Amino acid sequence: MTERITGGCKCGLVRYAGTRLDVPMFRCHCRDCQHLTGSGHSEMMPLVRDSFEISSACKTYEMLGGSGNPTFSGFCPNCGAQLTRRSSLMDDRIYVHASSLDDPRKYNPEKSIYQESAQSWDATSVVGQT
Template sequence: MSYTGRCACGSVTLVITGAPITARQCWCRQCQQVAGGGPTHNVMFRTDEVTFAGTLLTNSYTAASGNTIVQSFCPACGTPIMGQSSARPQFRMVRLGAIDLPHDIRPQVAAWTDDAPAWAVIDPALEQHPGQAPPPQNLS
């Protein structure tokens, strides 16, 4: 499997040469702020299977999980590109909106649902976790 992607202005591009490990919605407050109110949609890939071209700016913070999260975005247009957790440096969480269409990736899990606003609509078909979701089973 392979995917390509880009930010809204095209200054940052990406090539992904592997299959997604999981795709998740995150409703934590930090992700809601990054996403403008809703959840972020993140696709986990192995770090060595994701290549970026162009300049990325980063912001890091300590998440409610206690992990350090580094979020990367395009400095020209602000498009969120990816996140990385100190808990799993061997993986990158690429923002679903940065991956070119068409693709068949869709969220499987909704995490931090207790942080979702009262008006949030969370697909009942998704595996749901009130806080941090456990690591995917297939991380070997």
């Protein structure tokens, strides 16, 4: 069964929809996610990139990830909400921030990544490390 996922930003300017990719949802503690979210981690749900549609108003910030390859962060230019993350290394998927889901109950983290970068003040529970 194909699960359709929808979401958007706080102000409603940017909306998205896509199909859930059958790979683990995860909590990321990397420094990029910390900087982009203003918190100790991000909560990410993978979607099939070829199924993904997003409002043209979404802005994208390109940067170099820890691997040295380009990564892309999508956000609302009006309210600043973080919406998407994408890596040139895994071009078949796009990750949406769980907080942007219309129904956040669909998010269930299955693992944590970059746990070695986790901040001591971030009290999130550790889900299976990679």
